Amino acid sequence: MATSRVRGAGTRTAARASKPAKRRTAGRARRAFDPHIEYERPANRPLQVYAFDPTLGRHLNNEMTINIRYEPLKPGPVGTSFAVVDYDGSTKTFNSPVDLDDPRILICGGLAPTESDPRFHQQMVYAVASETLERFEAALGRRLHWRYPDDPKRPGKSVPRRLNRLYLFPHAMVQANAFYSPDVHGILFGYFRAGDAPDAQVVPGQTIFTCLSHDIVSHETTHAIVDGIRASFMEPTNIDVPAFHEAFADLAALFRHFSHREVLLDTLQRTGGKLYQSTLRADAPGSAPPSTPPAATAGTTPAGAGTANSIPPAAPPAQPPPQIQAQIGRDNPLIGLARQFGQVSGLRGGLRSALGTPANAQELKNKTEPHARGSILVAAVFDAYFSVYMARTADLFRVFRAGGGPEDPVDLPGPLATLLAAEASRIAELFFSVCARALDYCPPIDIRFGDFLRALITADIDLYPSDSYGVRDALMQAFRSRGIVPEDATFFSEDALCWPKANPNALRAVDGLIFGDPNGLTNPEKKHNHDVLLKYATDHASVFGFTGGDISVPSFHPMFRTDEDGTLKIDMAVEILERQKPLPGPQAGPPPTRSGVTLIVGKGAVNDDAHASSEVRYAIIKHLGPEGDARHNAAAELGLTDSQGRIDFASLHGGV
Numbered sequence: 001m002a003t004s005r006v007r008g009a010g011t012r013t014a015a016r017a018s019k020p021a022k023r024r025t026a027g028r029a030r031r032a033f034d035p036h037i038e039y040e041r042p043a044n045r046p047l048q049v050y051a052f053d054p055t056l057g058r059h060l061n062n063e064m065t066i067n068i069r070y071e072p073l074k075p076g077p078v079g080t081s082f083a084v085v086d087y088d089g090s091t092k093t094f095n096s097p098v099d100l101d102d103p104r105i106l107i108c109g110g111l112a113p114t115e116s117d118p119r120f121h122q123q124m125v126y127a128v129a130s131e132t133l134e135r136f137e138a139a140l141g142r143r144l145h146w147r148y149p150d151d152p153k154r155p156g157k158s159v160p161r162r163l164n165r166l167y168l169f170p171h172a173m174v175q176a177n178a179f180y181s182p183d184v185h186g187i188l189f190g191y192f193r194a195g196d197a198p199d200a201q202v203v204p205g206q207t208i209f210t211c212l213s214h215d216i217v218s219h220e221t222t223h224a225i226v227d228g229i230r231a232s233f234m235e236p237t238n239i240d241v242p243a244f245h246e247a248f249a250d251l252a253a254l255f256r257h258f259s260h261r262e263v264l265l266d267t268l269q270r271t272g273g274k275l276y277q278s279t280l281r282a283d284a285p286g287s288a289p290p291s292t293p294p295a296a297t298a299g300t301t302p303a304g305a306g307t308a309n310s311i312p313p314a315a316p317p318a319q320p321p322p323q324i325q326a327q328i329g330r331d332n333p334l335i336g337l338a339r340q341f342g343q344v345s346g347l348r349g350g351l352r353s354a355l356g357t358p359a360n361a362q363e364l365k366n367k368t369e370p371h372a373r374g375s376i377l378v379a380a381v382f383d384a385y386f387s388v389y390m391a392r393t394a395d396l397f398r399v400f401r402a403g404g405g406p407e408d409p410v411d412l413p414g415p416l417a418t419l420l421a422a423e424a425s426r427i428a429e430l431f432f433s434v435c436a437r438a439l440d441y442c443p444p445i446d447i448r449f450g451d452f453l454r455a456l457i458t459a460d461i462d463l464y465p466s467d468s469y470g471v472r473d474a475l476m477q478a479f480r481s482r483g484i485v486p487e488d489a490t491f492f493s494e495d496a497l498c499w500p501k502a503n504p505n506a507l508r509a510v511d512g513l514i515f516g517d518p519n520g521l522t523n524p525e526k527k528h529n530h531d532v533l534l535k536y537a538t539d540h541a542s543v544f545g546f547t548g549g550d551i552s553v554p555s556f557h558p559m560f561r562t563d564e565d566g567t568l569k570i571d572m573a574v575e576i577l578e579r580q581k582p583l584p585g586p587q588a589g590p591p592p593t594r595s596g597v598t599l600i601v602g603k604g605a606v607n608d609d610a611h612a613s614s615e616v617r618y619a620i621i622k623h624l625g626p627e628g629d630a631r632h633n634a635a636a637e638l639g640l641t642d643s644q645g646r647i648d649f650a651s652l653h654g655g656v
Contacts, residue, residue, distance in 0.1 A: 278353070
């Protein structure tokens with residue numbers, strides 16, 4: 001009994017001791033779920049989208065999730081950079097906006113991909129446009145802004161920064177078209193009914209939504225990004241300008257394909273590592289009976305010996321037509337653009353291809369239609385990309401063959417395909433970054449393909465002087481083989497193609513510039529920099545070749561990048577324009593001639609007491625004479641310009 005009492009006492013004591021512990025545990029639980037406690041904001045927002053377009057369904061993980069930068073959203077969705085306005089152009093009504101902050105949608109990573117729900121269409125355009133913008137911001141080392149539209153409440157003034165969103169209209173009109181419009185400060189996506197295209201993976205009469213094509217959304221967003229960086233690129237002063245716009249937007253969309261790991265792995269397996277092939281190996285290739293050599297007739301020479309009595313070799317048996325879908329090879333999804341739209345337009349594959357134009361130095365002289373001309377530039381860049389890819393992966397194939405692998409493999413081991421995919425994706429991101437950074441090294445007006453080549457070389461050598469991947473040499477050879485050469489280069493060599501360094505004796509340092517940080521500049525800092533740069537441009541007008549016209553500084557962008565040795569590089573890209581004053585009277589003559597200069601200004605080093613003055617590293621000058629006005633008039637006659645003389649993407653993209 002004593003033992004029992006002791007045991008009971010211990011039990012009661014333990015019970016008494018446990019009560020406060022339970023109360024404390026309950027208190028902690030209440031605090032953990034206290035609605036007034038603030039939780040850390042997530043870094044990313046996952047959203048489901050089509051990786052390509054609805055034609056592929058769920059094949060190859062076509063229904064994918066992308067992570068974009070998190071921000072609180074209003075229904076639409078409406079965020080800091082984009083506002084989706086779903087006004088249906090055919091019914092003259094607004095579709096109900098999606099609320100991506102609804103907990104039921106958040107927990108699923110957004111709405112599941114579907115063609116039938118307009119709310120998913122709204123989610124798709126917001127997600128892909130945001131992804132495209134973030135890729136450019138990562139490559140350029142700064143936040144981007146759109147072209148500032150006029151404020152209707154304040155004539156002659158731009159809208160405030162906080163209101164400068166790009167509007168996305170997923171169902172703007174019933175047209176086989178999609179285009180960026182500066183007038184509405186947004187992108188208008190059309191929809192239409194498909195015809196009876198025999199090779200299209202759609203139902204006859206099915207509604208096709210351009211807003212559900214990942215490529216089309218990325219392409220159109222890129223037009224808006226380029227316009228925000230270089231507003232004068234909207235003026236078609238030569239035929240290369242609209243072609244460059246189209247080519248650059250295609251490049252941005254196509255290089256995104258190589259970040260989709262599942263598609264990349266499947267393509268590598270089906271091409272034996274040759275990513276540039278246009279057709280993939282089928283799942284179940286058709287087979288033909290093996291051919292046997294013909295029997296030699298007595299007294300004759302064996303077949304193929306080359307004598308008159310030789311028995312000609314038998315023709316290879318004809319390959320039987322495919323009987324099932326698994327025997328049909330698919331198009332390479334990595335190098336095709338806007339597959340669904342291309343099919344319903346009567347094409348077998350995508351609307352355009354990364355390698356649709358073979359190398360021909362004379363082709364550039366004959367093609368003037370912007371898409372056809374732009375395809376030459378796209379093919380040149382991807383020619384260089386695949387050349388670097390093959391060079392960088394050559395050792396992996398050598399090891400594979402040394403281990404008994406065939407010279408021309410039909411299939412690849414999984415580990416080899418994984419290594420090849422990682423290298424292909426890394427090189428694609430490198431090429432996209434070089435192309436994006438080259439925008440800051442282009443002249444501010446009258447862009448030509450040769451200018452872009454010089455900008456590519458300079459942008460790459462500025463951060464990676466060693467060129468360990470061989471990017472610059474590959475670009476030079478691919479451009480030269482297609483007749484793309486700068487008009488003012490004396491030699492076709494790396495040092496001759498790079499823009500020359502600014503002469504410090506002619507262009508003194510810039511005093512007083514504020515570089516801020518990667519988040520941008522405040523309004524007072526922007527005003528201060530504008531005044532400093534405008535005075536600098538006026539003081540050096542003769543050096544820039546200006547002739548007394550109106551000088552303006554439409555843009556200046558601080559850039560924060562890391563070079564190949566890990567050093568933080570801080571520069572500012574400055575755009576300076578001069579417009580000649582128009583002559584008085586009704587017979588004023590042609591539009592005023594323009595001149596422009598792009599300055600790359602490096603931040604000064606830190607002394608003991610203050611920062612040193614900022615050094616002008618490059619001054620990229622371009623003058624446009626009366627012949628430019630004649631080219632502009634020719635572009636207008638082709639229907640490529642609007643009432644203000646800008647590129648009319650609605651006409652240019654007619655039929656996309």
